[in-house]
Structures are given as structure tokens and as C-alpha cells.
Amino acid sequence: ELIRTRDAALRARAEKVVPGGMWGHLHAAKLPEAYPQFFSRGEGGVLWDVDGHRYVDFMCSWGPNLLGHHHPEVEEAAERQRRDGDCLNGPAEVMVELAELVVDMVGHADWTQFQKNGTDATTTCVTIARAATGRRKILVAKGAYHGAVPWCSPSLLGVTAEDRAHLAYFTFNDVESLDAAAKEAGDDLAGILISAFRHDLGSDQELPTVEFARAARRICDSKGAALLIDEVRAGFRLNAAGSWEGLGVRPDLSAWSKAIANGHALAAVTGADWLRRAASQVFVTGSFWAGAVAMAAAVATLKIVRRDDVPARLAQLGQTLRDGLETRSRQFGLSIRQSGPVQMPTLLFEGDPDYRKGSAFCSAMLARGVYFHPKHNMFLCAAHTEADIAVALEAAEHGFASVAAL
Ligand code: PMP
CATH class of the missing domain: 3.40.640.10 (Type I PLP-dependent aspartate aminotransferase-like (Major domain))
Structure with missing residues (x-):
């Protein structure tokens, strides 16, 4: 559902001049299909891809974004x-x-x-x-x-x-x-x-x-x-x-x-x-x-x-996210496993050896403007707000519905 014209064009150009189009862990091929490779902008805890889609971002640049972009x-x-x-x-x-x-x-x-x-x-x-x-x-x-x-x-x-x-x-x-x-x-x-x-x-x-x-x-x-x-x-x-x-x-x-x-x-x-x-x-x-x-x-x-005691703030936001995901997964009759510190959440599905459920969940989240990762620990940042967590939890309902429908 997400249009990826610009991303596709950049991938095609990169393919010719960068081996494999991209190196290492940031290669979009390591993510579910709908995920973008290229990004244009970040602000606080939010990210835009090159096709203009906006995401509440729970990867936070894979860690570096601690206080929000452009603090x-x-x-x-x-x-x-x-x-x-x-x-x-x-x-x-x-x-x-x-x-x-x-x-x-x-x-x-x-x-x-x-x-x-x-x-x-x-x-x-x-x-x-x-x-x-x-x-x-x-x-x-x-x-x-x-x-x-x-x-x-x-x-x-x-x-x-x-x-x-x-x-x-x-x-x-x-x-x-x-x-x-x-x-x-x-x-x-x-x-x-x-x-x-x-x-x-x-x-x-x-x-x-x-x-x-x-x-x-x-x-x-x-x-x-x-x-x-x-x-x-x-x-x-x-x-x-x-x-x-x-x-x-x-x-x-x-x-x-x-x-x-x-x-x-x-x-x-x-x-x-x-x-x-x-x-x-x-x-x-x-x-x-x-x-x-x-x-x-x-x-x-x-x-x-x-x-600002940033770790404490992240713990507070992370706990709200974890509790909300747990409640919603149950409403859909799904068993999830959330592990690690709440500031760096990891969400895996029970009985999901090939991460098919995780991928379906994350793809549905992405389509609703929330960037999650199906396998890697994620990251909160201090620029996330209670409203961002609420957006993520609402998107998660669609995510869990997609998994329940598999
Ligand atoms: N150690 C750990 C625990 C890491 O997560 C990473 C990066 N993902 C590294 C080392 C390597 O850091 P860098 O990619 O900045 O070289």
C-alpha cells in the first residue's frame, strides 16, 4: 500500500555503483518487503522516508538517536x-x-x-x-x-x-x-x-x-x-x-x-x-x-x-508500550514474548521460527506509520511522547489482526 517510487529508483541506481545496493545490517533486504531503504529526514522521534511517508520510529537510528533528532x-x-x-x-x-x-x-x-x-x-x-x-x-x-x-x-x-x-x-x-x-x-x-x-x-x-x-x-x-x-x-x-x-x-x-x-x-x-x-x-x-x-x-x-534522568523517562515510556502490547496481543488471542529492558524492547511471537508472524505484524505497523523491527531489539528516545506510544499501540491492533489472520 505504501508507494515507493523514489526508493525504488534509488535502489536501482545504488545497485549499479554500490555492491548489493547497500552493505551490512542496514540493507533493507533484511527487513520485511514493504520497508524503505532510503530516508530523507528525522525530527524528534519521527522519521520520513524518501517517498514522504512518516513513521513514529522505534529503531532510533539503531541506537544513536537518544534525545530526538535535531535536539x-x-x-x-x-x-x-x-x-x-x-x-x-x-x-x-x-x-x-x-x-x-x-x-x-x-x-x-x-x-x-x-x-x-x-x-x-x-x-x-x-x-x-x-x-x-x-x-x-x-x-x-x-x-x-x-x-x-x-x-x-x-x-x-x-x-x-x-x-x-x-x-x-x-x-x-x-x-x-x-x-x-x-x-x-x-x-x-x-x-x-x-x-x-x-x-x-x-x-x-x-x-x-x-x-x-x-x-x-x-x-x-x-x-x-x-x-x-x-x-x-x-x-x-x-x-x-x-x-x-x-x-x-x-x-x-x-x-x-x-x-x-x-x-x-x-x-x-x-x-x-x-x-x-x-x-x-x-x-x-x-x-x-x-x-x-x-x-x-x-x-x-x-x-x-x-x-533529565533520561533512562528513567525511557523506562516509563517503555513500560507503557510493553503493557499495552501485552494487553492487545491477548485480545487477539496471540502469545508474544517481550524481553530485555523496556527502554530497548524486543517483541517476538510464540511459534514463529521463520519470523513470518513478526514480519506480518511489523508490515502492518509500518503501513500505519510506525517503524518496528521484527527481530532486533528496538530503542526508545526521550523525544517520544505518550501520544507516540498511543499511536504505536493503535497500529499494533492492526498488526495483531494481521497475524491472527495468517
Ligand atoms: N557492540 C555492540 C553491542 C553493538 O550493538 C554494536 C553496533 N550495533 C557494536 C559493538 C559495533 O558498533 P559500530 O557499528 O558503531 O562499529
Whole structure:
């Protein structure tokens, strides 16, 4: 029902000059058929595609949109910095201000360094852990996503066995498997890398248990290894001081990106004092890593996160959405599974191994101006309103009706 003339024309042109038309996770082929590939504009929690269709957006740029597109305070800070300069011979003054703010906000942080993408940050964490310990092995959870370079890419295409030679795997929230992997790594254990919560694609999300978090901490302490938390996706949505703060377990290193500068390209590593020397000695850099505009945007973003308690606001909106979806799914006699923190909702259908129900649901939502994802965790932003949630719930009735009719 949605007309896609412009989108189709752009896809045809892109097909000729961009391999496959688009790369990676943003390829529209990974979504139900009606979904657009190209977008023209965003405002607050709303998005327009190139054919002019408007969506209340629950992907939020896959995380970066935390406060809403074109947030006036963030954009004013960015614009002020842009007038002075962005990419200079070194960092601008704002880097120090941002570093002070990050160290002040993040519970475990004694220091911080900045990069551009989440993969830069997770890779830097691994490098620092290895440099500080002089060891090689990094334990990671099976199926966890930590980025798109050979050591961590979810695809093995173009990746050699040697790229992964010093990774060992455990199951998220499974203390026994973590102990076993640590035992196998022996004296060569450099670190354990764990996502803030389990947010694997297409499956139920899981918050870490206290026992699991403590076990990871215990193993690292007893072996002199580093506990690394990947906050790239969850950072600043659950708890601005760190997603594990509520568990009473602090990491040695964390990787941040996505929401940190409300859509401007920035990543950060935060670390504990014992890793400061290694962090100062490893060679990590990038042409744009000192970009001052994104840093100015991050200062503004993080001040708002703290001032307005953004995680609490997202939790409130997310709970309304979750409760509303549960009630409505029941009215249609459907069983859904909602998992993960309410600020980052995941909705899966019972008995839906090929996501056919999820796709039908999301397509119907899309046709009514609500952008959901059938497999991936979604994101709320502080620009969403109670009215937006109501629009989503009304669209969900059509979505559930479509699933019930399958
Ligand atoms: N870690 C996690 C948990 C992520 O969700 C992502 C991005 N989806 C990354 C790392 C990699 O970040 P980027 O795509 O910015 O390199």
C-alpha cells in the first residue's frame, strides 16, 4: 500500500555503483518487503522516508538517536563548535571537558579515550586488556555482537581462523560455562568481554544475573584479567553510570558509542586506573577520532541525560508500550514474548521460527506509520511522547489482526 517510487529508483541506481545496493545490517533486504531503504529526514522521534511517508520510529537510528533528532541544545553546541573548527591538527578544548564529564558520570571510569564507532571502542578495549596483562585470550559470549572487523564479525567471510585464534566462548548468564572457558584459557587470560545485556538478534533478550556478573568479576580478580563491558548498544539508556551499576559489579573497561553524542559519530572507552598505563602506550588512532563537533554534541547530550534522568523517562515510556502490547496481543488471542529492558524492547511471537508472524505484524505497523523491527531489539528516545506510544499501540491492533489472520 505504501508507494515507493523514489526508493525504488534509488535502489536501482545504488545497485549499479554500490555492491548489493547497500552493505551490512542496514540493507533493507533484511527487513520485511514493504520497508524503505532510503530516508530523507528525522525530527524528534519521527522519521520520513524518501517517498514522504512518516513513521513514529522505534529503531532510533539503531541506537544513536537518544534525545530526538535535531535536539536544539545538542545541535546548538555542535554548531558553535563547527563554526570554530572540527577536524584540526589535534583535539579542541572540548575533549578535556568531555573526558571530565564522562569520568564523572561513569561509575568505574578513572579515565577515558575517544574513537568514532563502536567497533573502534570494543577493539581498543581488547587491545588495552592484552597490552596490560601481556596475555592473549579473550572470552566472549557465543552469538554476541561486538562489531564488524575480523576478530568479532558475525560473518566468517573474509575472516581467517588466525583472526579468532585467541577467543574462547561461553554462554551468557551461564556461570559454569564461563568458569570452564576461563579454566581453558589458564594463565593466558587477558579479559572477559560481555554485553551490557544479552541482545542477540532474533532471540529473547536477557539481563545479566547478579551471580553471572559476580562470577565474571571473581574470575577476572583471581586471574588478574580485565572485565570488559560492551555498552555500545545499551549505554546511557539503562543507567548513565553504567548498565551494571545496579548489579553492584564494576568492569575494568567499557566500550561506548551509539547514543553518546545523540547521532554524531563518537565512541569512547572508559577504564580503571590499573589500565591507564597500557591505554597510554597502545597505538590507537583515527583521522577523525579527535573531531570536535561530535565531542561538543556529546557534552551537551550527556548533560541532558543527567539533568533529565533520561533512562528513567525511557523506562516509563517503555513500560507503557510493553503493557499495552501485552494487553492487545491477548485480545487477539496471540502469545508474544517481550524481553530485555523496556527502554530497548524486543517483541517476538510464540511459534514463529521463520519470523513470518513478526514480519506480518511489523508490515502492518509500518503501513500505519510506525517503524518496528521484527527481530532486533528496538530503542526508545526521550523525544517520544505518550501520544507516540498511543499511536504505536493503535497500529499494533492492526498488526495483531494481521497475524491472527495468517
Ligand atoms: N557492540 C555492540 C553491542 C553493538 O550493538 C554494536 C553496533 N550495533 C557494536 C559493538 C559495533 O558498533 P559500530 O557499528 O558503531 O562499529
